[in-house]
Amino acid sequence: MEDSHVEILSASTPKLRIGIDGGDDKNWRRRVNGVEVSVPIVCGSIAFFRGKKAKEYRTHNWSVYVRGATNEDLGVVIRKVIFHLHPSFKNPTRVVESPPFTLSECGWGEFKIDITVFFHADACERKLELSHLLKLNPEIYSGPQSPNVPVVTESYNEIVFPDPFECFLARAHNHPAVHVSKLPEGFNLPPPPPGVAADESYYKMKKGDTKDHPLSHWFLKFSEADELFKLTATRHKVQADIAELKRRLVVVDAQPEQF
Amino acid sequence: MGGTDAKDILGLPKTPLSLTQEKKSRPQKESHRKPDGISREVYALTGGVAPLMPSIDVTHLKRRPPPDEKVAWQWLPVKSSARNDDLQLFHWVRVVNDVPPSGDYSFAKYNKSVDVLKYTDDEYENHLTDPVWSKEETDQLFEYCERFDLRFTVIADRFPLSRTVEELKDRYYSVTRSLLRARAQSPSDLANHPLMKEPYDMTRDRERKRALSMVLSQSRHQEKKDAEILAEAKRITEMRLAARRAAEPDVPANENIGSVSPSSNSQLPATAVAPSTLTMADYASTLASLRMLHVYLRTYGLEQMVQAASSAVGLRTIKRVEQTLQDLGVNLKPKVPTKTVCDEHLELRKEILTLLNLQKQLQYKESEGSSHREGAYASMPDTPKDRVFASEPFSFGAERPIKKEQKRKGPGRQSDTPSPAHKRPRKLKASDL
Numbered sequence: 001m002e003d004s005h006v007e008i009l010s011a012s013t014p015k016l017r018i019g020i021d022g023g024d025d026k027n028w029r030r031r032v033n034g035v036e037v038s039v040p041i042v043c044g045s046i047a048f049f050r051g052k053k054a055k056e057y058r059t060h061n062w063s064v065y066v067r068g069a070t071n072e073d074l075g076v077v078i079r080k081v082i083f084h085l086h087p088s089f090k091n092p093t094r095v096v097e098s099p100p101f102t103l104s105e106c107g108w109g110e111f112k113i114d115i116t117v118f119f120h121a122d123a124c125e126r127k128l129e130l131s132h133l134l135k136l137n138p139e140i141y142s143g144p145q146s147p148n149v150p151v152v153t154e155s156y157n158e159i160v161f162p163d164p165f166e167c168f169l170a171r172a173h174n175h176p177a178v179h180v181s182k183l184p185e186g187f188n189l190p191p192p193p194p195g196v197a198a199d200e201s202y203y204k205m206k207k208g209d210t211k212d213h214p215l216s217h218w219f220l221k222f223s224e225a226d227e228l229f230k231l232t233a234t235r236h237k238v239q240a241d242i243a244e245l246k247r248r249l250v251v252v253d254a255q256p257e258q259f
Numbered sequence: 260m261g262g263t264d265a266k267d268i269l270g271l272p273k274t275p276l277s278l279t280q281e282k283k284s285r286p287q288k289e290s291h292r293k294p295d296g297i298s299r300e301v302y303a304l305t306g307g308v309a310p311l312m313p314s315i316d317v318t319h320l321k322r323r324p325p326p327d328e329k330v331a332w333q334w335l336p337v338k339s340s341a342r343n344d345d346l347q348l349f350h351w352v353r354v355v356n357d358v359p360p361s362g363d364y365s366f367a368k369y370n371k372s373v374d375v376l377k378y379t380d381d382e383y384e385n386h387l388t389d390p391v392w393s394k395e396e397t398d399q400l401f402e403y404c405e406r407f408d409l410r411f412t413v414i415a416d417r418f419p420l421s422r423t424v425e426e427l428k429d430r431y432y433s434v435t436r437s438l439l440r441a442r443a444q445s446p447s448d449l450a451n452h453p454l455m456k457e458p459y460d461m462t463r464d465r466e467r468k469r470a471l472s473m474v475l476s477q478s479r480h481q482e483k484k485d486a487e488i489l490a491e492a493k494r495i496t497e498m499r500l501a502a503r504r505a506a507e508p509d510v511p512a513n514e515n516i517g518s519v520s521p522s523s524n525s526q527l528p529a530t531a532v533a534p535s536t537l538t539m540a541d542y543a544s545t546l547a548s549l550r551m552l553h554v555y556l557r558t559y560g561l562e563q564m565v566q567a568a569s570s571a572v573g574l575r576t577i578k579r580v581e582q583t584l585q586d587l588g589v590n591l592k593p594k595v596p597t598k599t600v601c602d603e604h605l606e607l608r609k610e611i612l613t614l615l616n617l618q619k620q621l622q623y624k625e626s627e628g629s630s631h632r633e634g635a636y637a638s639m640p641d642t643p644k645d646r647v648f649a650s651e652p653f654s655f656g657a658e659r660p661i662k663k664e665q666k667r668k669g670p671g672r673q674s675d676t677p678s679p680a681h682k683r684p685r686k687l688k689a690s691d692l
Contacts, residue, residue, distance in 0.1 A: 036598075038557070038598060040597070119554065123554075124553050124554040125553070126552070126553050126554055128554050128555070128556065130556065156594065156595050156596065157556050157557055157558055157596060158556070158557035158596065158597065158598070159554060159555075159556060159557075160554065160555055160556070160557055160560060161553065161554055162549065162550040162552075162553070162555075163550055163553075181598075222594075222595045223595065224595045224597045224599065224600050226595075227590070227593055227594060227595050227600050228597075228599060228600055228603060230588065230589060231589065231593075231600065231603040231604060231607055232603060234587050234588075234589055234607055235603065235606060235607050235610060237587070238587075238607065238610045238611055238614055239610060241614055242610065242613055242614050242617060245614065245617040245618060245621055246617065248621055249617065249620060249621055249624065252621065252624045252625060253624065
């Protein structure tokens with residue numbers, strides 16, 4: 001895998017090759033074990049009923065997207081996203097090569113959208129598959145849809161890079177979209193030399209966070225606090241019950257056979 | 260019965276009695292007896308009409324010998340090639356047309372015997388001596404083998420010196436092999452002889468018999484345990500194989516499950532320990548395989564770990580864990596799957612597994628101890644809810660406390676009220692008294 005990466009880079013620009021073939025090469029392809037990079041994302045869709053303008057096959061305007069959970073720029077990690085639409089769409093394979101990774105369309109049907117995420121070469125050479133169910137109509141019918149109130153379906157997830165490459169860590173560890181688990185003691189990340197990082201595509205991409213995205217005020221906020229609280233509270237209860245049962249087991253064991 | 264109509268249609272006589280005259284069309288059913296009384300009733304059942312098509316062809320039922328043959332049975336002497344003495348035996352013989360049957364006694368062909376090799380004294384001196392076996396013994400053994408057609412259990416019973424069956428077999432087969440080897444003109448002659456291709460191994464035979472007797476004498480309980488453990492082992496090896504295939508060789512080589520053959524039953528640790536060691540291996544290999552992916556979604560990672568945790572238990576237990584989670588108001592799949600949330604979720608699932616396990620143990624023990632004990636608190640807690648609200652064991656009838664952190668999980672779902680649609684049958688409860 002590592003060999004093919006080197007080939008990709010050298011094929012794209014001769015300039016980059018110099019940096020890589022130098023003694024630093026081995027360092028940059030080294031993985032940092034025990035460290036985890038995670039990128040919180042939200043995968044979702046927003047659908048507006050077209051109201052008066054609705055036609056039989058064009059009832060809703062909708063957008064599907066992969067955004068940073070706190071609306072940070074995912075371009076630091078993601079190189080491109082492919083949205084696989086229903087085959088009834090023209091050119092159902094829609095490629096988005098720069099952030100914000102959004103796709104907008106007009107249609108009438110709900111379907112599962114397969115999403116393939118490609119990363120910068122220094123992060124990972126494998127792609128990641130997600131899927132999202134496009135919803136146009138609200139779960140509970142509450143009267144005719146208003147064209148001003150969209151149906152928003154979002155789900156939170158995290159892209160995890162276990163044992164990330166050193167070069168990737170160096171480049172991305174301070175970026176707000178990226179969370180890095182605790183680095184080992186005394187670990188020093190050298191600053192990345194210019195030019196030796198991701199592909200050229202990284203530098204060509206326009207910066208794209210979704211903080212000012214036109215749809216951003218519909219985005220949901222995801223906080224782990226509630227769920228975490230619930231989980232820890234439940235764990236405490238279960239632990240207490242376990243203790244109680246253990247006590248009772250001891251009692252039963254101690255009893256001589258009766259009846 | 261509408262029998263008369265049917266008879267009209269068919270043009271048959273109306274009285275059932277006349278049917279007895281039609282031999283051909285009357286099926287030979289056991290229920291149709293000659294006596295009129297019974298047959299009339301039975302005929303009446305069928306509408307008083309015999310079936311149009313005879314279901315059994317009468318002629319097939321009793322094949323009588325052709326009338327021109329004369330068959331007699333005679334008490335005649337019998338000659339059998341299987342006998343090599345002069346004993347004259349008699350038996351009944353079916354004689355047809357005064358011609359007794361020809362040919363050998365029909366069972367003589369089953370008189371097979373074994374080709375037991377005979378060795379000369381020279382051969383014995385040269386090839387067959389053995390520290391443990393004397394010549395007399397070996398001679399005696401071979402004589403018995405010939406006499407008893409290699410029935411070693413019989414030979415062992417009669418052998419003057421007490422030798423085990425395996426020892427006798429071993430001696431016989433090794434002698435025969437040596438003889439064959441010594442006598443063979445060329446090695447290729449030997450190659451096909453079954454004794455050369457699969458030599459007898461005394462220790463293996465012993466082991467095999469011991470293992471067999473152990474398997475046969477296993478109690479049902481042990482059988483079940485064995486089956487479970489074998490299934491675990493299989494699952495683990497499969498997972499490991501998958502992890503190894505995806506991985507480079509840095510899969511942590513953790514737990515050794517120990518030999519799983521039935522003969523090592525007694526050496527296996529107690530049931531409580533075995534499953535936990537197995538799941539540790541599952542976790543380790545799951546983690547390894549996740550790392551080998553280089554990138555994955557947190558939810559996927561959690562799924563895999565949950566699977567690893569559930570691999571040691573059956574489907575029903577998994578369902579019970581999920582039911583418990585629902586009862587406790589926890590999402591089966593976390594809505595905000597951060598690392599911490601996922602870790603907590605996994606730990607919670609594991610704890611619930613422990614809880615259910617303990618409940619089962621307690622049930623088992625309590626029912627063992629006494630099956631007639633009454634009383635609310637002594638009765639087995641049948642739902643996790645009973646345990647969860649342990650602080651108020653007798654207030655099932657009362658209002659359940661509404662938790663403050665009640666959150667809308669989805670449209671209309673109330674997480675705290677006990678769902679009356681509990682599928683499990685409820686046993687004696689406090690509120691029932």
